[in-house]
Amino acid sequence: MRVLGVDPGLTRCGLGVVDGGLGRTVTCVAVDVVRTPADSDLATRLLRVSATVEEWLDTYQPDAVAVERVFSQHNVRTVMGTAQAGGVVALSAARRGLPVVFHTPSEVKAAVTGSGRADKNQVTVMVTRLLKLPKRPSPADAADALALAICHLWREPMRARLAEAEARAAELARAHRAKLAAAARRNRAGDSATGGNR
Amino acid sequence: MRVLGVDPGLTRCGLGVVDGGLGRTVTCVAVDVVRTPADSDLATRLLRVSATVEEWLDTYQPDAVAVERVFSQHNVRTVMGTAQAGGVVALSAARRGLPVVFHTPSEVKAAVTGSGRADKNQVTVMVTRLLKLPKRPSPADAADALALAICHLWREPMRARLAEAEARAAELARAHRAKLAAAARRNRAGDSATGGNR
Numbered sequence: 322m323r324v325l326g327v328d329p330g331l332t333r334c335g336l337g338v339v340d341g342g343l344g345r346t347v348t349c350v351a352v353d354v355v356r357t358p359a360d361s362d363l364a365t366r367l368l369r370v371s372a373t374v375e376e377w378l379d380t381y382q383p384d385a386v387a388v389e390r391v392f393s394q395h396n397v398r399t400v401m402g403t404a405q406a407g408g409v410v411a412l413s414a415a416r417r418g419l420p421v422v423f424h425t426p427s428e429v430k431a432a433v434t435g436s437g438r439a440d441k442n443q444v445t446v447m448v449t450r451l452l453k454l455p456k457r458p459s460p461a462d463a464a465d466a467l468a469l470a471i472c473h474l475w476r477e478p479m480r481a482r483l484a485e486a487e488a489r490a491a492e493l494a495r496a497h498r499a500k501l502a503a504a505a506r507r508n509r510a511g512d513s514a515t516g517g518n519r
Numbered sequence: 520m521r522v523l524g525v526d527p528g529l530t531r532c533g534l535g536v537v538d539g540g541l542g543r544t545v546t547c548v549a550v551d552v553v554r555t556p557a558d559s560d561l562a563t564r565l566l567r568v569s570a571t572v573e574e575w576l577d578t579y580q581p582d583a584v585a586v587e588r589v590f591s592q593h594n595v596r597t598v599m600g601t602a603q604a605g606g607v608v609a610l611s612a613a614r615r616g617l618p619v620v621f622h623t624p625s626e627v628k629a630a631v632t633g634s635g636r637a638d639k640n641q642v643t644v645m646v647t648r649l650l651k652l653p654k655r656p657s658p659a660d661a662a663d664a665l666a667l668a669i670c671h672l673w674r675e676p677m678r679a680r681l682a683e684a685e686a687r688a689a690e691l692a693r694a695h696r697a698k699l700a701a702a703a704r705r706n707r708a709g710d711s712a713t714g715g716n717r
Contacts, residue, residue: 363621364613371610391599401589401602408603409610412569415562423561 322477323350325383325414326470327374328462329391329407330399331357331366335462336373338381339452341474349452350381352463363405371409378417386414387473389465390423422480424472429465432472444468520675521548523581523612524668525572526660527589527605528597529555529564533660534571536579537650539672547650548579550661561603569607576615584612585671587663588621620678622670627663630670642666 328335334357338350355373357366378386388410391403407423414421427437433447445464449457451471458464526533532555536548553571555564576584586608589601605621612619625635631645643662647655649669656662 362619364609364619367606367610368613401598404599404602405606405609408565408606411562411603412565412607412610415566421560421562 322385322474323381323383324385324387324470324473325374325377325381326387326466326468326473327407327410328389328465328469329370329403329410330462331363331370331402331406332359333460333462334370334373334406334410335460335464335466336377337458337463337466337468337470338377338383339467339470339474345475347451347471347474349454349467351377352458352467354460354463354466363402366402367405367409370406371413374410374413378413378419383419385420385422385473385477386410387469388421388423389429389469390425392425422473422477424469424476428476429468429472432475433468441465520583520672521579521581522583522585522668522671523572523575523579524585524664524666524671525605525608526587526663526667527568527601527608528660529561529568529600529604530557531658531660532568532571532604532608533658533662533664534575535656535661535664535666535668536575536581537665537668537672543673545649545669545672547652547665549575550656550665552658552661561600564600565603565607568604569611572608572611576611576617581617583618583620583671583675584608585667586619586621587627587667588623590623620671620675622667622674626674627666627670630673631666639663 322341324339324341326335326337326339334355335352336355337352340348340350342348355370357369361369388407391400391407411421411423424432430439430444431437433439433451434443436443439447441461441464445457445461448454448464448467448471452467458467520539522537522539524533524535524537532553533550534553535550538546538548540546553568555567559567586605589598589605609619609621622630628637628642629635631637631649632641634641637645639659639662643655643659646652646662646665646669650665656665
């Protein structure tokens with residue numbers, strides 16, 4: 322399975338493609354950072370991010386896209402740009418029918434370092450080690466994109482299995498309720514056949 | 520000039536097309552609200568918003584797109600969805616080379632009601648009156664989209680004139696600096712011709 326991880330942003334948008342192998346083996350296929358000039362207008366910057374993501378989807382043909390889910394940050398202006406860039410990325414993936422999953426920063430940190438409160442440096446160190454990279458990916462957005470892809474590869478089978486189990490449980494519950502309803506109907510039919518005895 | 524106003528959102532996204540005529544005359548061409556189911560995943564919802572906006576751009580061929588600029592709201596989750604939807608709308612417009620301008624809620628309120636602190640009801644009442652609509656546009660997102668388009672139609676000429684004046688002033692300043700530099704060069708050349716007199 323191949324995953325494109327995206328750390329969305331307008332100033333810097335991290336992109337990383339990772340292949341998952343047997344067990345927890347992961348391989349880096351590509352990593353880069355797109356930058357858009359701060360003095361361009363917002364629409365032009367979004368267009369640039371979108372065009373680059375489209376290019377990567379064409380070139381690397383991932384099976385899924387993992388995007389960082391942003392909750393809140395210090396700078397509201399930055400958060401908006403990040404959310405808008407994330408939206409544009411999700412759209413490109415959805416247009417091709419690719420699954421898009423949003424992972425929170427702490428899910429990503431926990432997946433690659435074992436702790437949801439790891440700092441940027443620990444994430445970069447672990448990503449470099451896990452992918453056996455000759456040097457640390459830089460800037461941090463590049464490492465984050467790779468971490469997102471790894472997080473997705475490792476969490477997805479579990480998530481899919483859970484979703485399947487939940488769906489099966491819901492199906493069983495539905496069947497059980499249907500059986501109870503049928504029994505109730507039969508009882509009422511029996512009541513009317515005997516003219517009712519209340 | 521024809522403007523598509525968009526009040527972005529995932530639950531409800533308001534769309535309104537307004538034509539500007541002579542002076543401050545404005546006419547409503549179309550207004551509607553797109554809704555996306557809350558139980559769909561984010562990428563699917565963004566795809567639905569994007570597809571609808573693309574349809575409107577094809578059908579109504581506006582000259583510009585005005586989008587509400589969101590700063591912050593009570594609910595961070597809602598803000599993110601709003602920002603993502605806004606990003607997707609801006610992208611569709613930018614892809615067609617249409618200008619996209621973001622207006623703040625207070626700019627919009629000030630444009631249509633005269634006060635940046637007007638409430639939703641006042642905005643709806645003024646939009647209904649300005650566009651001579653037979654009844655109030657509903658829900659509020661529909662009225663907001665029309666208000667955005669009107670705001671853009673009325674502010675844009677002023678904004679464009681200001682930008683032009685600023686560009687002219689910058690050009691004059693540049694010419695003046697060039698003249699000073701040339702004079703300084705001539706003085707230095709004169710100095711060397713007379714062998715310098717310092």
